[in-house]
Amino acid sequence: MVPAIERLPKRQRHQQLSKLIEENPFMTDRELTRLLKVSIQTIRLDRLELGIPELRERLKLMAERSYDSVRSLPLHEVIGDIVDLQLDKSGISMFEIAHEHVFSRTGIARGHHVFAQANSLAVAVIDDEIALTATADIRFIRSVKLGEKCIAKAYVRSISGEKSKAKVEVFTYVGEEMVFQGNFVIYRSAGDYVSEGGIERADRY
Amino acid sequence: MVPAIERLPKRQRHQQLSKLIEENPFMTDRELTRLLKVSIQTIRLDRLELGIPELRERLKLMAERSYDSVRSLPLHEVIGDIVDLQLDKSGISMFEIAHEHVFSRTGIARGHHVFAQANSLAVAVIDDEIALTATADIRFIRSVKLGEKCIAKAYVRSISGEKSKAKVEVFTYVGEEMVFQGNFVIYRSAGDYVSEGGIERADRY
C-alpha cells in the first residue's frame, strides 16, 4: 500500500513549497518550478493538495486583509483596550506589548507606547466633548518588555468645574509591579454640563 | 477648441470613476460599466487617462503595501523623520500630522503622537547602546492640527557620565510657534551590551 521508502521527496517538496510561498506569496507557479525543479503540473497538484490558492487569490486575500484593517483602524483612537470606564471617576485599560512596540535590539518597549496607553486612558476617562492633554508629569519606573501586559488604571483626582481642567493620575502595572506613573492635566471643553452622571451623549458612537 | 458644453459628462464620469474605485478597489471594469452606464471600452480609456491600473495591479499594490509594512516595521523605531542629528548634542526631526493621528471629530492631534515624536528624538540623540526614557515633564502648549508639520528640536543639557543619565530638552514647533515642550531624563546603558542569548539561526532563507 504505502510504498514508504521513496515517499519522502514529495513531503519534503510540499514543505519547501509551503515555506517558499509563505516567505514570498508573490511567486507564480512558473517561478516555483525553477526553484523546485519539477514540472508546473506538479506544482499545481501540490498546491491543490496543500490547499494553497493561486497567486491572484493570495494577493486578493492580502489586499482584503489590509483593506479591512485600514477601514477598521480607529485603533489609533485609543491605545489599549478599555476594560472598565467610569466617566469622570476612573478607568482601566489593557495593552499588550508586541514586536512593533519594542526596541528590536533589547525587546524593551519604547516609552511613548506606554505613555500612549496612559494618555489615551486619561483622555478617555474625562467625560467631555473635547479633552486634550495639557501637561503631564511622568515616570517610567521600570522598563516593560515584549509580551508583557500593561494594565493602566486612571483616577480622576479633581475637576475644576469652572476652570475646565481635570487632573488625572495614571498607574500602569505589569502584574503586581508598577511600571509607570503619570500625572496628567487634561483640558476639557469649557462651558457645558459638568456631569454628575445624568448626561446622555448621543454623538458618541 | 474646447467645446465646453457637452464636455462635462466626461469629467464628471472621471470623477465618479475615481471615487468608485477609491471606495472599492475590488471592482472589475465590467462592474463599473453597470454603474456608469457606458461601454467597457470607455471605462478602460478612462482608467488609461486617469492612470488607474487594472484590478489585478491594484490588488497587487495593496498586497505589497501591507506586506512591506509587516516586514519592515521599524517604522515604529522612530516617530518622525530625523533631519539632523549631532549625537550627545542636538537633533531635529519632522513629523507631519496625518488622519490617523488626530481625533476624528476635531482634527486635533492626540497628545501621545506629539509626545512620541519628542520622545523618539530624545532617545535617538543619546549616543548609546541602550537609551530609555526615565521621566518626562511635558507641556502641550497649543493643540496641533491635521496636516501641520511638527519640527522637534532636542538639546542634550547634561550628561552625568557616571550616573548613566542624560537630560534632554525638546521643543516642538509648527512654523514659528512652539506647540510642545518637554524635559526628558534618559537612562543610558553604563557601557554594557545586552546579550540576546547568542542564538545563531542557520535556517534562514
Added chain:
DNA sequence: TACTAGTTTAGTACCAGGTTATAATAGCAG
C-alpha cells in the same frame, strides 16, 4: 514476468480580466 498503484509530466480546452491596436459611428463646430 506481468499487474497494480502512486507520482510525475504533458497537452488541450477554457476562463477572467485585462492590454493593444484598429476601425466604425455619433455629434457638433468651424
Added chain:
DNA sequence: CTGCTATTATAACCTGGTACTAAACTAGTA
C-alpha cells in the same frame, strides 16, 4: 463638407491560472 472629440465595437493577444485526459516513469508485489 471637413475636422475633431468621444464613444463603441471588434479582434488578437497576454498572464496565470483551473479542469480534465492521457501518457510515462517509478516501484513493490503476486
